[in-house]
Amino acid sequence: MTAVGRSRWVTFLLYGSLTVLGMVWLVPALSALMISTLPLSQTRAGWWNLSPADLTFGNFARAWEQGLSRYAVNSFIITGLAVALTVAAGSMAAYAYARMSFRFKATTYFLLVTTMIVPVQIILIPMLPWFRTLGLNAAGPQEYLGIALVHTAFGAGWAIFMLGAFFAQIPEDLLEAARIDGAGWFDVFRRVALPLAVPGIVSFAIIDFVFVWNDLLLALTLLDRAHQPLTVGLANLQTPHLAQEDLVSAGTIMAILPPLLLFAALNRFYVRGLFAGATKG
Amino acid sequence: MASRRTTTVAPTPPETAPPPAAGPAPRRVRSRPERFAPYIFVAPLLAVFALFYLWPALVTVLSSFFRWGLLRPWTPVDPARWRFVGLDNYTTTLTDPSFWNAALNTAVWLVVFPLLVVGFSLLVSILIWHITRGATMFRTVFILPLTISLAAAGVIWSFVYNADPQIGVLNAVLDRLGILGAHWRVGPLELHPGSWLSNPGVLHLGFADIRLTNLALIVPAFWAFTGFGVITITAGLTAVPYELVEAAKVDGANAWQTARRILIPSLRRPLIVVGVVSVIFALRTFDIVYVMTGGGPAQDTMVLALLLWQQAFAFLDTPQGGQATAIAVLMSAVLVAGSWPYLRQLMAGRSR
Numbered sequence: 236m237t238a239v240g241r242s243r244w245v246t247f248l249l250y251g252s253l254t255v256l257g258m259v260w261l262v263p264a265l266s267a268l269m270i271s272t273l274p275l276s277q278t279r280a281g282w283w284n285l286s287p288a289d290l291t292f293g294n295f296a297r298a299w300e301q302g303l304s305r306y307a308v309n310s311f312i313i314t315g316l317a318v319a320l321t322v323a324a325g326s327m328a329a330y331a332y333a334r335m336s337f338r339f340k341a342t343t344y345f346l347l348v349t350t351m352i353v354p355v356q357i358i359l360i361p362m363l364p365w366f367r368t369l370g371l372n373a374a375g376p377q378e379y380l381g382i383a384l385v386h387t388a389f390g391a392g393w394a395i396f397m398l399g400a401f402f403a404q405i406p407e408d409l410l411e412a413a414r415i416d417g418a419g420w421f422d423v424f425r426r427v428a429l430p431l432a433v434p435g436i437v438s439f440a441i442i443d444f445v446f447v448w449n450d451l452l453l454a455l456t457l458l459d460r461a462h463q464p465l466t467v468g469l470a471n472l473q474t475p476h477l478a479q480e481d482l483v484s485a486g487t488i489m490a491i492l493p494p495l496l497l498f499a500a501l502n503r504f505y506v507r508g509l510f511a512g513a514t515k516g
Numbered sequence: 517m518a519s520r521r522t523t524t525v526a527p528t529p530p531e532t533a534p535p536p537a538a539g540p541a542p543r544r545v546r547s548r549p550e551r552f553a554p555y556i557f558v559a560p561l562l563a564v565f566a567l568f569y570l571w572p573a574l575v576t577v578l579s580s581f582f583r584w585g586l587l588r589p590w591t592p593v594d595p596a597r598w599r600f601v602g603l604d605n606y607t608t609t610l611t612d613p614s615f616w617n618a619a620l621n622t623a624v625w626l627v628v629f630p631l632l633v634v635g636f637s638l639l640v641s642i643l644i645w646h647i648t649r650g651a652t653m654f655r656t657v658f659i660l661p662l663t664i665s666l667a668a669a670g671v672i673w674s675f676v677y678n679a680d681p682q683i684g685v686l687n688a689v690l691d692r693l694g695i696l697g698a699h700w701r702v703g704p705l706e707l708h709p710g711s712w713l714s715n716p717g718v719l720h721l722g723f724a725d726i727r728l729t730n731l732a733l734i735v736p737a738f739w740a741f742t743g744f745g746v747i748t749i750t751a752g753l754t755a756v757p758y759e760l761v762e763a764a765k766v767d768g769a770n771a772w773q774t775a776r777r778i779l780i781p782s783l784r785r786p787l788i789v790v791g792v793v794s795v796i797f798a799l800r801t802f803d804i805v806y807v808m809t810g811g812g813p814a815q816d817t818m819v820l821a822l823l824l825w826q827q828a829f830a831f832l833d834t835p836q837g838g839q840a841t842a843i844a845v846l847m848s849a850v851l852v853a854g855s856w857p858y859l860r861q862l863m864a865g866r867s868r
Contacts, residue, residue: 246647249643249646249647250647250650252643253640253643253644253647253654256640256643256658257654257657257658260657260658260661260739261657262676262685263669263672263673263675263676263736263739264660264661264664264672266672266675266676266685267671267672267675270675278683279680279682279683280682281682281683281688282683282685283685283688320564323560324560324561324564325561327557327558327560327561328557328558328560328561328562330557331553331554331557331558332558335553335554335557336554337554337555337558340554343558343562345859346565346570347561347562347565348859349852349859350565350569351796352796352851352852352855352859353573353848353851353852354796354799354800354821354844354847354848354851355800356800356821356824356825356843356844356847356848357572357573357576357844357845357847357848358568358569358572358573358576359825359828359844360576360579360589360828360837360840360841360844361572361575361576361579361589361590361841362572363589364589364591365571365572365575369567384564384567384568385568385569387561387564387568388564388565388567388568388569389569391561391564391565391569394561395561420550420553421553424557445662445663448665449664449665449666449667449668450665451665451666451667451802451803451806451807452802452803452821452825455806456825456829466665466667466668466803467667469667469668469671469807470667470806470807473670473671473674473807480675480683483671484671484675487668487671487672490665490667490668491663491664491665491668494663494664494665495660495663495664497663498660498663
């Protein structure tokens with residue numbers, strides 16, 4: 236962009252206001268980061284007065300030993316399982332909704348899309364008895380599967396909406412050419428459509444990862460203590476009357492890092508995918 | 517759409533041109549497996565959807581007409597234990613002062629949160645759009661909190677709000693300015709800067725006092741969610757030709773006029789998206805309140821999603837399951853009704 240006739244002080248004003256706002260935006264996260272790397276005594280004296288010699292990773296080690304490791308493992312299992320299921324079932328269905336015609340297409344599409352709007356609360360209350368009926372609650376690894384399937388159901392709307400946008404962009408000629416070459420319907424999907432939709436699938440997988448990783452409500456309601464993820468661990472640690480800012484902040488930083496790193500590594504994909512899903516009709 | 521673009525590359529006779537994104541184009545002889553293919557493609561997702569969304573949602577709606585508690589939940593397969601109460605759960609809920617308190621707090625969220633998100637992300641996006649160097653960096657700063665869970669955002673802001681000026685950065689700043697613990701009264705507005713999560717202020721409206729603790733919880737959600745607005749509005753801004761803005765400038769338009777007459781009209785769609793998604797987000801608010809205040813002090817920050825959860829899961833001994841499901845049904849009905857035009861638009865855009 237060129238700035239025709241923009242005076243120097245307008246530029247200064249733009250950068251000045253953005254810098255101030257950006258710093259305000261960073262301070263909360265910075266404060267958690269600082270508290271997590273300082274001994275509690277130092278935190279009590281104001282983290283902004285720190286001297287670099289006080290920095291320590293001890294809080295992380297202690298938080299990890301005091302149970303956060305189990306929460307973290309649970310987070311990874313639940314999120315990995317949910318994202319894998321949603322991407323697998325979602326990309327097949329999204330392909331069908333974007334490129335094929337079948338009975339009840341509009342009706343089922345509408346029902347799936349409502350998952351983007353209707354709050355989770357609509358299914359939350361009968362879910363535990365329902366899990367009991369399906370054998371998904373019995374304290375064991377099947378709890379992971381249960382919550383992952385609920386996440387899959389709630390990701391269904393986003394999956395067909397976002398992934399459908401990518402499948403719809405594939406030129407029909409390419410699919411037709413594969414069909415003429417004798418490829419069966421599944422081969423057309425697996426060898427032609429799927430590879431072309433990889434950018435879309437990656438961005439969807441990242442968004443779904445962030446979404447599932449950050450869920451508190453479902454995990455709090457549906458899982459027993461041994462299977463709860465980091466978000467629940469944080470909520471349990473965060474009791475106002477117990478002075479353990481060191482542990483809580485360390486846990487917070489650990490809970491933030493995986494989605495943040497994933498986002499940073501694949502920033503381009505993420506933004507493009509969200510754009511395709513959010514603003515294109 | 518995309519298929520139309522391909523016809524310009526390789527012109528095809530109109531009768532073989534595929535209908536945009538509607539299905540396989542030429543309806544030639546379709547082999548049997550090909551006719552079943554779409555059903556096989558949608559079956560796994562629809563099965564999970566039916567089992568873990570449709571059925572429980574149906575049970576929620578049905579069970580809201582019965583009296584039951586969590587210890588003996590309502591099930592559709594056991595008619596012997598049904599205690600049908602008609603609309604009692606709804607009338608009880610709608611005459612319950614704690615419901616209206618939570619509804620009022622949720623209403624504050626529904627108004628304030630979308631306004632903050634839309635306004636601030638519009639401002640930031642336009643500011644960044646005007647600069648060249650460092651645009652990506654600034655954008656990243658505002659987008660990053662979007663990846664932080666609301667539970668973590670709640671914890672982070674509990675540190676910021678900490679009442680002790682030796683720990684909480686906000687009160688440390690107020691302390692330096694010498695206004696920590698001040699009491700101000702401006703017309704109907706009463707402010708006590710410092711006690712953010714207990715009682716930062718009251719708005720005396722005569723018929724009701726609105727406590728501002730709610731606002732202290734809206735800020736962290738706004739902080740975390742603004743990134744969505746920045747992404748969406750920035751994407752919309754890339755479609756605005758910068759020459760148009762320069763032309764307006766040559767014609768003597770100032771920054772405000774340019775924003776109002778050129779940018780905001782061409783950002784209509786992304787702004788609607790951000791607004792609608794923020795409203796949906798605000799009505800679902802649970803995590804922040806659960807982590808930061810648990811609805812307190814004295815129900816001051818209670819919202820519908822948390823009230824429902826407490827009635828369903830926190831008080832095991834009282835048979836309030838029916839009322840909890842009634843709240844869930846009311847919330848969902850409000851959201852679906854409110855976003856109906858938007859849903860229709862989505863439908864029109866995609867599937868026939």
